[in-house]
Every structure is written in structure tokens, then in C-alpha cells.
Amino acid sequence: QVQLVQSGAEVKKPGASVKVSCKASGYTFTGYYMHWVRQAPGQGHEWMGFINPKNGVTDYAQKFQGRVTMTRDTSISTAYMELSRLRSDDTAVYYCVPSGNWAYYFDYWGQGTLVTVSS
Amino acid sequence: EIVLTQSPGTVSLSPGERATLSCRASQSVSSSDLAWYQQKPGQAPRLLIYGASSRAAGVPDRFSGSGSGTDFSLTISRLEPEDFAVYYCQQYGTSPLTFGGGTKVEIK
Numbered sequence: 130q131v132q133l134v135q136s137g138a139e140v141k142k143p144g145a146s147v148k149v150s151c152k153a154s155g156y157t158f159t160g161y162y163m164h165w166v167r168q169a170p171g172q173g174h175e176w177m178g179f180i181n182p183k184n185g186v187t188d189y190a191q192k193f194q195g196r197v198t199m200t201r202d203t204s205i206s207t208a209y210m211e212l213s214r215l216r217s218d219d220t221a222v223y224y225c226v227p228s229g230n231w232a233y234y235f236d237y238w239g240q241g242t243l244v245t246v247s248s
Numbered sequence: 249e250i251v252l253t254q255s256p257g258t259v260s261l262s263p264g265e266r267a268t269l270s271c272r273a274s275q276s277v278s279s280s281d282l283a284w285y286q287q288k289p290g291q292a293p294r295l296l297i298y299g300a301s302s303r304a305a306g307v308p309d310r311f312s313g314s315g316s317g318t319d320f321s322l323t324i325s326r327l328e329p330e331d332f333a334v335y336y337c338q339q340y341g342t343s344p345l346t347f348g349g350g351t352k353v354e355i356k
Contacts (some may be wrong), residue, residue, distance in 0.1 A: 164345075174293070174336060176345040190344040224292060233340035234283040236304060238292035 131155040133225055133239035140245045146213040149242045151225030158206035159183040162228050164235070165199065165210045167221040175221075179228070180208060215246045250275055250339050252348035260356040267324040269351045271337035276317045278341025284313055284322045287350075288333045296335075297322065327353070 136150040151163065164179040178189035180199040187199050198211045208225055223242045226235040251274040261267055271282070280300035285293035295304040297313035300320055310325040324331055332355050337348040 173349045174338070174347040176347070188343065192344075228340075232281065232298070233345055234281075234295060234298040234338065235285075235293070236295050241292055 131227075131237045133227070133237060135223075135225060135239040135242045138243040138245070140247065141215050143216055143246055143248055145215050145246075146211060147215060147244050148209055148211040149223050149225075149244070151208045151210075151239050153206045153208065153225075153227065156227070158201075159203055162230060162233070163199070163201065163208040164226045164228055164233065165197075165223060166226055166235075167223045168241075169218070169221040172221075177210070179233070181230075182208065212244075215244075217246050220244065220246045249344050250277065250342055250346050252337050252339060252346055254335075254337060254348035254351045256351060257349075258352040258354060260354050261327055262356045263327050263329055265327050267327055267331075267353055269322045269324075269335055269353075271315075271320045271322070271348050273318045273320070273339060275342075277320070277339045280316050281339060281341030282313075282315070282320050283338045283340065284311075285336045285338065286331075286333045287336065293336060324353075329355075 132154045134152045139147050141147050159182045162179045165177040166174050168174050177193050180187045182201045196213050201208045225239040253272045255270045282300045284297040287293040296307050296311050301313045312323050334350045334352045336350045
């Protein structure tokens with residue numbers, strides 16, 4: 130069965146960076162894009178972008194261009210999302226979500242990683 | 249970007265009643281590339297519908313989706329106790345992918 134296990138909660142100061150990991154199992158890691166979606170407390174969802182684990186090609190939402198970096202390590206079926214220059218409004222739960230290569234809806238979700246940005 | 253507006257924001261219903269949730273897009277959604285999710289407190293979203301009207305695996309048939317272009321809806325034919333949650337629509341036909349603000353279905 131598909132499992133997506135994310136790294137634990139983080140507390141960061143404004144201006145710092147955070148790197149969240151997502152270890153995938155139960156499917157062919159390189160066969161599906163990996164997206165990152167975040168949800169601020171009491172808010173809706175925000176798509177950040179995706180990485181193609183097969184070749185490392187990325188597509189970031191314009192809002193996050195220059196601040197987000199998505200990478201992967203195919204040897205351990207793990208995707209990473211690093212967000213820099215953190216602000217208080219980056220406080221959110223961050224999810225990794227795989228999708229097919231042509232239709233970006235999300236059958237499976239990681240358990241979420243809470244990132245709190247506070248001075 | 250395509251803005252998705254969900255209505256109502258909250259609906260109060262009793263078990264056994266029918267729920268109809270709306271999702272309106274600011275521009276046409278390509279190829280009916282619209283999904284619906286259910287989310288309960290402290291949990292990740294659960295996929296219910298994709299392609300506007302196709303049920304995801306394991307989703308009960310009391311959930312149905314319809315619509316095209318800019319107007320979509322999710323119907324729950326008879327509410328079960330476990331259906332009280334927040335429901336979100338998402339369009340994936342045009343980048344950036346966007347989500348609606350959600351409709352909370354609460355017990356009356």
C-alpha cells in the first residue's frame with residue numbers, strides 16, 4: 130500500500146530555512162510526480178509546485194519562485210521541499226502528494242508536517 | 249490563476265438529508281479537471297471525486313459530482329454521521345493548481 134512518511138514538526142525563526150522530507154513506499158517513486166501542498170491554520174490549501182522524481186525537473190508556483198527548492202533522492206525514494214526566508218505567514222502544515230503525470234489530483238497524502246515560524 | 253469560490257461556507261443538515269455543495273470557477277476549468285476532497289480535523293484530505301464526476305476508489309456511491317465549465321457541484325445523497333466534515337474543490341487543468349476555500353457540513 131502507498132505510504133508517504135514525512136519528517137517531524139519544525140519551529141523556525143523568521144528569515145531561516147526549513148527542509149521537509151517525504152519518504153515514499155508502496156509504488157514506483159520515479160513513476161509519479163511529487164507535489165507539495167500547504168495549509169495554514171484554519172485556512173484552505175495552497176499548491177507550491179512539483180518535482181518529477183525521474184529527472185528532477187521542477188515546476189514551482191510563481192508565488193514561491195526563488196524561495197522554494199524541491200529535490201529528490203531516488204536511491205531512498207525520498208522527496209524534499211526546502212523553503213527559505215521564512216515569514217510568519219509560512220506557518221502551515223506541509224503535505225507531500227504524488228500524482229499521475231497528466232492529471233494532478235491527489236489520491237494519497239503524507240501525514241503532514243507542521244512548520245511554525247515564530248520569533 | 250483560476251479562483252474557485254465554494255458555497256455555502258457552512259451548511260447545517262441532519263443525518264439522512266441531502267447536501268449539495270457548489271464550486272464556481274473564475275474561468276472555465278480545462279477538460280473538467282476538477283476534484284473534490286473531504287477533510288476532517290487533524291487529518292489530511294481524502295479524495296472523493298476526480299474528473300468532475302468520477303468517484304475515487306472506495307468512495308460510497310452516495311457521493312456524486314457533476315458540472316463542467318465554471319460550475320460544479322458535489323452531492324451527498326443521504327448524509328451519514330461520518331460525512332460531517334469540510335469539503336474542498338480543486339482544479340488541476342491549469343497551472344497553478346488551485347483549491348476552493350471549503351464548505352463545512354455540520355450537524356444541525
